[in-house]
Amino acid sequence: MYFSVVVPTYQDSKLCLLLDALGKQTLDFKFWEVIIVNNDPENSIVLNQSYGFPITMETETKAGSYAARNKGLKTAKGEVMAFTDSDMLPDANWLEIAYTRFQEDKNRELGILTGPVPLFFKNPNKLTAAEVYEKYTGFDFESYAKEGACGAGNWFSYKSVMEEFGGFREDLKSNGDTELSLRISKKHKVVYVPELVNRHPARYTTAELVFRYRRILGGVYTRRFQGDKFGFFKHVLGFVWRRYRFALKKFFTVPLHESVAIFMVCNAINLGAVKEYWGLVNGGETRR
Template sequence: MNQKKVSIIIPTYKDWNRLSLCLNALEAQSYDSDLFEIIIVNNYPNAKIPANYFLPKNCLVIVEGKPGSYAARNAGITMATGNIIGFTDSDCIPDVNWIKNAVLFMEANTDCDRIAGSIKLYYHSNKLTEAELYEKIYAFNEDIYVHQDGTGVTGNMFSYRHVFDAVGVFRDDLMSGGDYEWSIRAKDNGYKIKYAEDVIVNHPARQNISELIKKAKKIGGGQSGFNPPPDQNKFQAIVSFLYDLRPPIKSIKLIAQKGKDLHITQKVTVFYIRYYLSIITAREKFTVSFGKNSERQKVLHHT
């Protein structure tokens, strides 16, 4: 196996328009196109590739009928031929040196097996909406994830294939948080991760509070999958729910650090949104753990 061969895996769910921007950026990569492959995993089998759709010559499109982005990523891993496996999402736009910098970083840092790259937000105008202010503080803090938990998100993550061979693939029953769960498994098995600031993808900030609410429900539904079934420990589920309703006091420090250019009313707004979303996440986690369909499952049942 070529030690520098990279497999890039991208799940997509009815998102061909944004995926085209991602593919254009991958076509323009400074890394030799003969040394990386792109595996697009269509997670909505009824959606065919649009007519005259651009696919790079090193791109393969496969279909995964089992719902969920982690099931799709696992299908991509099965097809991958690279020694290094990289992940991004269909709404991300990789920097021109994304793959090259990832390979160089992994070669230079022989004491790590995984890296989490930087996910930079871009905004639709200079005047940020309330949702964009929130995203500015809370979206994709990869450096914090790495240093605090030893985790990274699949929006921008690379790993040697042998880590998946050793600890297994993603849990395909999770609709959210599968990258966190896998990262903890990898960490517990001794596979180290580092943050690579120059390994960059760009991601649009969410503009509307409704988008943040949808994300919060998705997170809550995913977190419910980490807990034992409620019929085994209903008391624990209730205690966890009450614990999750606490005001996020620790958020004040992060808002102060990352929001130095915000005025006080904007900082208070961000804190209020954080608390509001944490309650929504807690409620979704609690109700799904007691048998309610998650928001993601509702969507899938109606498609």
């Protein structure tokens, strides 16, 4: 057993699509396992078909994807951990490319191996306002890697490295992958491989995007600004300004219907950011 693919899931109906994509992997099934960690203990997960690779089902009662990933880490039999999200679609050679790169790592210098996370859309010819916004923002895992950071949607690490750093911080609902990867990068290499592709669905509705950014702000608050209301206020103010600056620039660079959509989405995101700030500094809970 070389890879343990850990998939945290919380009320996600798209899990079967990920498992179908994993079933098309070119790396022999005998080299890897899948660990599905259900983070919604009130609802069990039932798989309606069997797969050629081994699947272990676990449950994590503590809310949060990082607690779920740590549960998978404890269960894993593989030498290398592969983290992905339950709604993603890895390319068929995803595991094989990672296997080749780890086999080349004779001195075990790799801390994290990562690659691109391109977006895919429900109907590429008819994008919603949220999808238009995501088309111009998306994920830039190459830039993340240059800064020593990585998102948990496309992340490979030796299990020993994950254990060395204590896994993910379970008190974080967001930003836990950034926090851990930055710690790992101080001692080990974070390597970006352009061929290591794992695709992510674009958010379809503006409400989904607002929720995403409120989660991110919650993670930043827990990680950096608890007890520092003024510091968090400046961070949120900068966040709001960057959204509006981005939206205004798009009026000069993209078609009018897209720039209007982007502005409306940015306005909704910023309103959500202000609400999140007010809730958190007044003792509210971060979002999962």
